[in-house]
Amino acid sequence: xxxxxxxxxxxxxxxxxxxxxxxxxxxxxxxxxxxxxxxxxxxxxxxxxxxxxxxxxxxxxxxxxxxxxxxxxxxxxxxxxxxxxxxxxxxxxxxxxxxxxxxxxxxxxxxxxxxxxxxxxxxxxxxxxxxxxxxxxxxxxxxxxxxxxxxxxxxxxxxxxxxxxxxxxxxxxxxxxxxxxxxxxxxxxxxxxxxxxxxxxxxxxxxxxxxxxxxxxxxxxxxxxxxxxxxxxxxxxxxxxxxxxxxxxxxxxxxxxxx
Amino acid sequence: xxxxxxxxxxxxxxxxxxxxxxxxxxxxxxxxxxxxxxxxxxxxxxxxxxxxxxxxxxxxxxxxxxxxxxxxxxxxxxxxxxxxxxxxxxxxxxxxxxxxxxxxxxxxxxxxxxxxxxxxxxxxxxxxxxxxxxxxxxxxxxxxxxxxxxxxxxxxxxxxxxxxxxxxxxxxxxxxxxxxxxxxxxxxxxxxxxxxxxxxxxxxxxxxxxxxxxxxxxxxxxxxxxxxxxxxxxxxxxxxxxxxxxxxxxxxxxxxxxxxxxxxxxxxxxxxxxxxxxxxxxxxxxxxxxxxxxxxxxxxxxxxxxxxxxxxxxx
Numbered sequence: 031x032x033x034x035x036x037x038x039x040x041x042x043x044x045x046x047x048x049x050x051x052x053x054x055x056x057x058x059x060x061x062x063x064x065x066x067x068x069x070x071x072x073x074x075x076x077x078x079x080x081x082x083x084x085x086x087x088x089x090x091x092x093x094x095x096x097x098x099x100x101x102x103x104x105x106x107x108x109x110x111x112x113x114x115x116x117x118x119x120x121x122x123x124x125x126x127x128x129x130x131x132x133x134x135x136x137x138x139x140x141x142x143x144x145x146x147x148x149x150x151x152x153x154x155x156x157x158x159x160x161x162x163x164x165x166x167x168x169x170x171x172x173x174x175x176x177x178x179x180x181x182x183x184x185x186x187x188x189x190x191x192x193x194x195x196x197x198x199x200x201x202x203x204x205x206x207x208x209x210x211x212x213x214x215x216x217x218x219x220x221x222x223x224x225x226x227x228x229x230x231x232x233x234x235x236x237x238x239x240x241x242x243x244x245x246x247x248x249x250x251x252x253x254x255x256x257x258x259x260x261x262x263x264x265x266x267x268x269x270x271x272x273x274x275x276x277x278x279x280x281x282x283x284x285x286x287x288x289x
Numbered sequence: 290x291x292x293x294x295x296x297x298x299x300x301x302x303x304x305x306x307x308x309x310x311x312x313x314x315x316x317x318x319x320x321x322x323x324x325x326x327x328x329x330x331x332x333x334x335x336x337x338x339x340x341x342x343x344x345x346x347x348x349x350x351x352x353x354x355x356x357x358x359x360x361x362x363x364x365x366x367x368x369x370x371x372x373x374x375x376x377x378x379x380x381x382x383x384x385x386x387x388x389x390x391x392x393x394x395x396x397x398x399x400x401x402x403x404x405x406x407x408x409x410x411x412x413x414x415x416x417x418x419x420x421x422x423x424x425x426x427x428x429x430x431x432x433x434x435x436x437x438x439x440x441x442x443x444x445x446x447x448x449x450x451x452x453x454x455x456x457x458x459x460x461x462x463x464x465x466x467x468x469x470x471x472x473x474x475x476x477x478x479x480x481x482x483x484x485x486x487x488x489x490x491x492x493x494x495x496x497x498x499x500x501x502x503x504x505x506x507x508x509x510x511x512x513x514x515x516x517x518x519x520x521x522x523x524x525x526x527x528x529x530x531x532x533x534x535x536x537x538x539x540x541x542x543x544x545x546x547x548x549x550x551x552x553x554x555x556x557x558x559x560x561x562x563x564x565x566x567x568x569x570x571x572x573x574x575x576x577x578x579x580x581x582x583x584x585x586x587x588x589x590x591x592x593x594x595x596x597x598x599x600x601x602x603x604x
Contacts, residue, residue, distance in 0.1 A: 106505045107505075112502065114501075122597040135503065135506055
């Protein structure tokens with residue numbers, strides 16, 4: 031069993047600039063089985079990003095317990111790859127050096143250097159190794175940042191709205207890329223998103239969260255075979271179900287006049 | 290038209306030579322040992338003619354010449370006018386505006402002594418500049434990365450930094466055993482402040498996400514400082530070094546008044562007191578040329594270190 035995340039009774043409070051106490055997460059319990067693709071979805075302030083950052087170890091929790099394969103998570107580590115909304119590539123390093131950064135930082139570059147080329151290939155950036163990030167398009171930079179997160183063989187890939195800054199078509203292509211790579215590597219993927227379609231298209235499990243205080247209000251298992259058709263009836267059913275749980279379902283009213 | 294512009298410097302030099310040789314020198318000017326200006330013009334003529342010949346076969350030289358030819362012609366014209374205003378017609382006060390023959394003469398006749406002065410200044414500048422730059426970068430890094438260090442040192446930087454380093458002269462003279470170390474300290478102080486401030490503010494302006502992403506990739510804090518913090522702050526650090534370098538030039542010339550035996554700033558000051566203005570101008574030319582070379586070297590170094598910025602920002 032590698033890449034199993036278990037979250038139990040996790041809470042987190044913040045003090046906002048107006049000195050008000052905000053409960054970002056209130057007693058959240060969730061088990062993420064290894065090898066699954068889980069999306070956290072909900073409006074701003076529901077604590078989904080906070081939860082993701084906690085799993086990465088970038089922020090600490092106030093109470094509860096959080097573990098990866100039964101080992102408690104206390105600090106960031108290379109076993110959990112993180113992909114941010116912005117590509118956050120280092121502008122002073124070439125694409126190759128950006129992707130190799132983690133291996134060098136851990137002192138395993140010499141043994142593992144073939145993996146850099148392998149992942150450059152996997153995300154389709156062959157021929158761009160020696161370019162700098164500013165010379166590449168937004169989509170290509172996100173590919174590079176995906177390769178950078180993956181090259182160290184993490185057990186878990188954490189995605190914080192990784193496609194939010196891309197245009198709709200690049201976004202759909204990248205969703206397919208992420209799915210393909212997730213399947214090839216067999217790791218656990220946890221993604222934060224605002225986009226209901228994206229969540230249904232990618233996930234095995236969609237975790238619906240609501241704000242003030244941040245809580246899980248529903249967990250949906252998406253029982254659809256892949257590749258999924260974005261306009262199939264089942265797909266739309268799941269979509270509607272999630273929107274209803276988020277209270278954005280709306281009601282179909284009798285129109286007040288007819289044309 | 291292109292050929293005409295490229296031949297303009299030739300005409301300009303010939304015109305200057307004609308004025309210099311055909312017109313008689315004003316009797317008010319002391320006679321120079323040789324007509325150095327004439328020689329300088331002849332050398333310029335030979336060099337430019339050679340460059341023109343090379344440009345026939347070399348595209349790089351050709352492009353450079355067609356870009357700069359107009360400037361060269363203009364520069365020679367300015368020298369020609371200065372020559373007319375001083376040596377030929379003595380329009381400007383003779384004491385303060387010596388003839389070009391005499392200024393160039395100093396550069397030739399006094400060259401050994403000037404070189405010695407330049408070497409003394411260079412020694413002072415190198416020790417002071419390196420000391421100030423290194424300590425400045427370390428202080429900036431300390432303030433940028435360590436909260437305790439910032440708490441105690443930042444107020445010190447804020448209070449001491451803005452004091453012009455030359456204002457320390459009375460104190461420095463007592464505190465240091467000799468004039469050389471005192472002057473080097475003043476130069477170091479002048480370089481230290483801008484380098485510290487811009488290094489620490491450069492580090493403060495690094496997006497937090499760079500550090501976050503590097504820690505999720507398994508980098509420890511030393512690796513984060515050296516491989517993320519420093520390169521990200523490098524553009525600011527260079528800005529600080531530039532400001533510091535300019536401040537160091539100012540301080541150098543002032544510091545050499547502290548009982549120095551040699552030095553280019555001291556030379557200018559000494560010659561001014563002797564009312565030897567030809568020597569003053571010669572010293573100024575030396576300073577201008579050497580500072581220009583130093584700044585150019587620093588630019589080259591920056592372009593090399595920050596080559597990744599090509600096409601991102603220009604400053």
